[in-house]
Amino acid sequence: MLRIHGIIGASDAPDLHAALHRLEHRDGVEYLFVPAHEAGRKRFRLTTDRGTDCAVSIDRDQALFDGAVLLLEEDRAIVARFGAQEIWRLKARDGAAALQLGWQAGNLHWRVRFDGTVLEVLLDGDRGAYRARITELIESGLVEELSDDAREELRRHG
Amino acid sequence: MNMRESLTTTAPAARFGIGGPVGSGKTALVERLIPALLERGVDLAVITNDLVTAEDAERLRRSGLIDPERVSAVEAGACPHTIIREDPTLNIEAADALERRFPGVELILLESGGDNLASTFSLDLTDFWIFVIDVSGGDDIPRKRGPGVLKADALVINKTDLAPHVGVDLARMEEEACAVRGGRPVLMTDCRHGHGIDALVELIETRVLFRR
Numbered sequence: 001m002l003r004i005h006g007i008i009g010a011s012d013a014p015d016l017h018a019a020l021h022r023l024e025h026r027d028g029v030e031y032l033f034v035p036a037h038e039a040g041r042k043r044f045r046l047t048t049d050r051g052t053d054c055a056v057s058i059d060r061d062q063a064l065f066d067g068a069v070l071l072l073e074e075d076r077a078i079v080a081r082f083g084a085q086e087i088w089r090l091k092a093r094d095g096a097a098a099l100q101l102g103w104q105a106g107n108l109h110w111r112v113r114f115d116g117t118v119l120e121v122l123l124d125g126d127r128g129a130y131r132a133r134i135t136e137l138i139e140s141g142l143v144e145e146l147s148d149d150a151r152e153e154l155r156r157h158g
Numbered sequence: 159m160n161m162r163e164s165l166t167t168t169a170p171a172a173r174f175g176i177g178g179p180v181g182s183g184k185t186a187l188v189e190r191l192i193p194a195l196l197e198r199g200v201d202l203a204v205i206t207n208d209l210v211t212a213e214d215a216e217r218l219r220r221s222g223l224i225d226p227e228r229v230s231a232v233e234a235g236a237c238p239h240t241i242i243r244e245d246p247t248l249n250i251e252a253a254d255a256l257e258r259r260f261p262g263v264e265l266i267l268l269e270s271g272g273d274n275l276a277s278t279f280s281l282d283l284t285d286f287w288i289f290v291i292d293v294s295g296g297d298d299i300p301r302k303r304g305p306g307v308l309k310a311d312a313l314v315i316n317k318t319d320l321a322p323h324v325g326v327d328l329a330r331m332e333e334e335a336c337a338v339r340g341g342r343p344v345l346m347t348d349c350r351h352g353h354g355i356d357a358l359v360e361l362i363e364t365r366v367l368f369r370r
Contacts, residue, residue, distance in 0.1 A: 003368055005169045043172055043285035045365055055368035057169045057285075060254075109243065109278075125308070 001045075004056045004070045004078070011067040011079050020069070020077055028076045032056070036085040037124040039064055048078060088121040088130060089146040097142035104134050118146060171203075171263045172366045173253055175242065175279040175287030177306060180272030182292040183316040185214050186349040187358075188269055192223040194359045200367065201264045203228040203256040205249060207238055207271040214269060228263075230256055238271030239278070246283035253283075265367060275304025286366045288358075292317040297326040300335035307335070312343035312361060319348040 009016045023029050030048040038044060041064070043057040058064060064080055071078035092098035101119060105112050110130070111122040123130060137143040176184050188204060195202050204224065206214035208231065215231030218224065230252045234241045241248050253266050268284060270277065279287040289310035291299050294317055300307055307313055313335055321328040328346070335344045343361060347354035363369040 001368065001370070040281035041285065042170075042281070043366070045368065057172075060170055129303075
């Protein structure tokens with residue numbers, strides 16, 4: 001077990017970037033892939049892509065981020081990488097439907113953000129389990145599920 | 159083990175959440191965990207959450223298991239999940255205060271008030287949390303796939319000694335719990351007789367305290 005505490009800095013910071021670049025040439029950079037829904041943790045245990053068992057903690061006022069350098073040694077560095085956050089995009093048919101959708105999302109404690117008229121749900125688990133909670137809204141046409149392509153189309157044409 | 163020497167003084171105390179329905183045995187579990195952890199040399203403190211009293215905190219303070227000064231009480235005044243998930247500020251402040259009063263404390267146990275199957279902890283508050291259910295609540299609880307059952311870092315099925323008295327097929331309950339959790343940890347405990355406590359302590363030592 002490799003015990004690590006704290007974040008040294010960002011991998012794209014000039015000094016760290018140079019050090020990492022040098023280590024990459026010596027095959028010395030390991031990546032710790034953190035699932036998106038686990039990114040809020042202050043203490044966790046994961047294994048790097050090279051098989052190093054890492055026990056990581058950060059201070060309470062720190063937040064882990066994609067590209068955080070957790071270890072920098074003469075011959076090795078460890079960098080945190082986040083998996084892509086899965087997002088479920090929903091559009092309500094009208095204002096009344098939006099009220100219902102908003103009420104459901106709040107009542108279910110979903111993590112959401114807004115993109116214009118689109119509600120984006122940041123998924124922490126299986127999409128089917130989320131969809132089951134608002135099946136009636138979707139099947140009745142009050143709420144539409146958007147694909148990424150539809151989102152771009154909305155952005156272009158409103 | 160490769161460990162930086164400075165860690166013991168710089169790493170904050172780990173925060174371990176214990177949630178679950180009313181009467182599932184959360185406080186009894188804390189009463190078992192305290193001596194087991196102290197025996198292993200863990201520097202420990204406890205926070206209990208109650209609705210409008212300090213009942214659980216007083217029970218622990220009077221137990222003789224731990225220095226009463228190391229037990230803090232937080233009263234939710236509302237649904238227990240509101241102060242472990244929606245706005246855990248009261249509990250964060252209580253944990254920060256314990257860390258200030260007891261420098262070097264390694265682990266803070268944080269017991270939620272009894273809630274329902276939807277109860278979960280914020281990662282802003284806890285580093286690792288368990289959800290405690292018991293066999294007398296019904297062996298169908300895992301199948302109901304409540305967020306607490308599914309999302310907890312470990313699920314504890316308590317009061318296993320009561321299974322034959324309440325008509326519960328314990329093996330099937332455990333199997334279904336493992337299935338709905340996709341293989342993530344499920345532990346069986348009987349706090350009355352102390353069964354299963356060692357396995358939970360080993361999990362804490364490995365996943366929370368990073369001792370193994």
